[in-house]
Amino acid sequence: MADIEIPTLGDPDERAIPCLKPGAMAASKPYVAAPAHNQALGFPGELVPDWHDKAIGRMGELLGKYRSLQVFMDICVKCGACTDKCHYFLGTGDPKNMPVARQDLFRSVYRRYFTPAGKALGAIGLGKLVGAREFTKDVLDEWFNYFHQCSQCRRCSVFCPYGIDTAEVSMAARDIMDTIGHGHKYANEILGKVHKIGNNLGLPGPALIDNLEGLEEDLKDETGLDIRMPVDDAGADILLVTPSADFFAEPHVLGLMGYAKVFHAAGTSWTISTKATEAANFALFIGSYEQMQKVAMRIREAALELGVKRIVFGECGHAWRVAYSFLNTLIGPMDFLDPRYPKPQHILEFTWDLIKRGGIRLDKSGNDGMVLTFHDSCNVARASRMGDFAGGQFVIPREVIKACVPKFVDMNPDTTHEKTFCCGGGGGLLTDELMDLRIKGAAPRMEALADVTKREGVTHMASICAICKAQFTKVLPVYGFDRETVVSVHQLVSNAIVLGNND
Amino acid sequence: MAYEVNGKSIEADEEGFLVNINDWNEELAGLVAKDEGVDMTPEHWEVVNFLREYYAEYQIAPAVRVLTKAIAKKMGPDKGNNKYLYELFPYGPGKQACKIAGLPKPTGCV
Numbered sequence: 001m002a003d004i005e006i007p008t009l010g011d012p013d014e015r016a017i018p019c020l021k022p023g024a025m026a027a028s029k030p031y032v033a034a035p036a037h038n039q040a041l042g043f044p045g046e047l048v049p050d051w052h053d054k055a056i057g058r059m060g061e062l063l064g065k066y067r068s069l070q071v072f073m074d075i076c077v078k079c080g081a082c083t084d085k086c087h088y089f090l091g092t093g094d095p096k097n098m099p100v101a102r103q104d105l106f107r108s109v110y111r112r113y114f115t116p117a118g119k120a121l122g123a124i125g126l127g128k129l130v131g132a133r134e135f136t137k138d139v140l141d142e143w144f145n146y147f148h149q150c151s152q153c154r155r156c157s158v159f160c161p162y163g164i165d166t167a168e169v170s171m172a173a174r175d176i177m178d179t180i181g182h183g184h185k186y187a188n189e190i191l192g193k194v195h196k197i198g199n200n201l202g203l204p205g206p207a208l209i210d211n212l213e214g215l216e217e218d219l220k221d222e223t224g225l226d227i228r229m230p231v232d233d234a235g236a237d238i239l240l241v242t243p244s245a246d247f248f249a250e251p252h253v254l255g256l257m258g259y260a261k262v263f264h265a266a267g268t269s270w271t272i273s274t275k276a277t278e279a280a281n282f283a284l285f286i287g288s289y290e291q292m293q294k295v296a297m298r299i300r301e302a303a304l305e306l307g308v309k310r311i312v313f314g315e316c317g318h319a320w321r322v323a324y325s326f327l328n329t330l331i332g333p334m335d336f337l338d339p340r341y342p343k344p345q346h347i348l349e350f351t352w353d354l355i356k357r358g359g360i361r362l363d364k365s366g367n368d369g370m371v372l373t374f375h376d377s378c379n380v381a382r383a384s385r386m387g388d389f390a391g392g393q394f395v396i397p398r399e400v401i402k403a404c405v406p407k408f409v410d411m412n413p414d415t416t417h418e419k420t421f422c423c424g425g426g427g428g429l430l431t432d433e434l435m436d437l438r439i440k441g442a443a444p445r446m447e448a449l450a451d452v453t454k455r456e457g458v459t460h461m462a463s464i465c466a467i468c469k470a471q472f473t474k475v476l477p478v479y480g481f482d483r484e485t486v487v488s489v490h491q492l493v494s495n496a497i498v499l500g501n502n503d
Numbered sequence: 504m505a506y507e508v509n510g511k512s513i514e515a516d517e518e519g520f521l522v523n524i525n526d527w528n529e530e531l532a533g534l535v536a537k538d539e540g541v542d543m544t545p546e547h548w549e550v551v552n553f554l555r556e557y558y559a560e561y562q563i564a565p566a567v568r569v570l571t572k573a574i575a576k577k578m579g580p581d582k583g584n585n586k587y588l589y590e591l592f593p594y595g596p597g598k599q600a601c602k603i604a605g606l607p608k609p610t611g612c613v
Contacts, residue, residue: 031517031518186610189610190610190611193610193611199611200610200611200612201563201609201610201611201613202562202563202607202609202610203563204561204562204563206561207561207562207563210561210569211566211568211569214566214568214569214572215568218568243611243612244611244612245611245612245613247566248566248567248609248611248613249566249567249597249612249613250567250568250585252612252613253566253567253568280611280612316612430612432518432598433517433518466611466612467612469612470612470613474595483589484585
């Protein structure tokens with residue numbers, strides 16, 4: 001990481017549009033998926049000889065299938081509102097990371113092959129006059145590089161007067177690239193592991209059980225109580241579906257221990273399933289509805305096999321988008337679940353409900369000395385909701401944190417709630433070969449964090465997404481923060497919850 | 504890419520993780536460590552050996568907490584923490600130590 005130029009942090013109130021650095025990130029790209037990774041998902045192993053025609057054919061199918069994509073292609077008026085809203089543009093200065101430029105990679109090909117003017121002028125080599133480009137190998141390479149510099153966080157769409165969603169354009173581009181055998185290693189390898197082993201990590205059942213037994217021992221040492229981490233417990237009320245990183249990494253695992261304490265304190269019976277050991281659904285990132293459904297189906301099967309009444313999701317950003325927004329169409333109807341509860345429910349809704357009803361008690365001294373701020377995860381903030389009121393996804397995590405800690409401070413309002421910045425590692429970009437991009441893309445969030453650290457003495461930043469937690473653990477030290485500045489929200493609950501005499 | 508050890512070529516992926524875990528040997532570990540800028544001490548070997556033992560049993564690298572507990576048992580409670588492991592393997596005990604131990608890279612949100 002020594003040779004990466006780290007952006008200078010300023011005052012978030014005075015954020016300037018960076019000087020343009022054309023081509024600055026032209027060489028940034030993830031590894032191309034190997035044939036085995038692609039074939040496991042039913043994609044061609046490598047770039048097919050007739051990739052050009054196949055790609056245009058697939059583009060036509062997607063334009064017909066997703067009306068939104070067709071509208072996004074036609075409606076942009078180049079007003080420029082989106083240009084300085086992307087964290088990757090702000091961090092890199094590369095004009096191709098302006099959302100409109102990213103869309104135009106797709107739009108220029110669309111115009112050449114799907115609009116009358118583009119077809120006519122393109123045929124005589126004048127496509128440029130109407131913004132139409134031939135889909136050449138160079139353009140494909142540009143697609144691969146720059147559609148993997150979009151974390152599909154949708155911040156730009158908040159500012160677009162037409163609501164053009166660059167995430168959807170980037171998902172369509174990745175779908176087309178998979179269709180012609182030009183996939184992204186990180187995402188496709190991981191999806192293969194979900195099909196083969198059951199989760200992103202490739203954590204087999206026996207290792208999961210060994211991990212959870214270890215955590216039960218730790219909880220016993222810490223609290224003196226038998227707080228359980230049940231696995232495949234048929235007849236339990238709740239199936240917990242959580243990112244596999246919660247079983248593995250720090251600070252994720254501290255959140256998992258928090259969930260277990262909440263279930264214990266509330267006297268709720270719950271279980272993890274060895275079949276649905278993953279909340280994440282990376283198929284969202286590659287824009288594949290078929291894969292997304294296949295991955296999600298494990299949750300339905302596990303819930304039916306175990307006979308649970310409720311499904312609760314752990315702290316995972318895009319998983320909650322898939323769960324809240326798409327689960328019913330992917331694996332529904334979920335009429336076998338108890339209708340008195342949200343189907344599915346977020347762990348924060350569960351915990352917040354208990355706090356309000358006095359079902360659990362919290363002692364803020366468990367987090368003595370901590371001053372918290374909250375990083376809204378992009379997929380939760382802009383693509384889902386919590387609770388039964390508008391904006392619940394912003395209110396509920398903050399209320400839970402406030403109930404657990406002595407002091408809470410929000411970051412600059414241009415960087416929170418629906419205007420939150422991506423952590424820099426979302427959308428399938430949390431891979432080491434993109435570290436330069438990840439560090440630069442984290443700059444706007446780091447700037448806002450540094451600001452409240454200086455002004456308000458913030459010591460920790462809570463997050464509710466496994467990607468955010470892993471990304472921050474990596475990039476915080478680059479910006480001079482301690483690696484452990486990032487915490488799970490349920491890690492705070494875990495520190496504050498009063499166990500034992502709860503009557 | 505490939506590593507050259509004692510005149511033998513050992514296949515690795517783009518990031519330097521072994522394609523076949525059985526190709527691993529101590530000379531190779533030393534070579535990978537050198538590439539990573541890690542100076543192997545007996546403490547580093549303790550971690551690497553534990554990773555390999557755990558992998559042989561579970562077909563996955565140990566979770567961070569499992570590793571810190573095992574290290575605390577072997578080397579003393581003052582060393583059973585994340586901070587110490589990061590001192591040994593600055594790029595992260597998960598990925599860097601796995602690479603030296605010849606294990607596949609942990610994937611996902613880690």
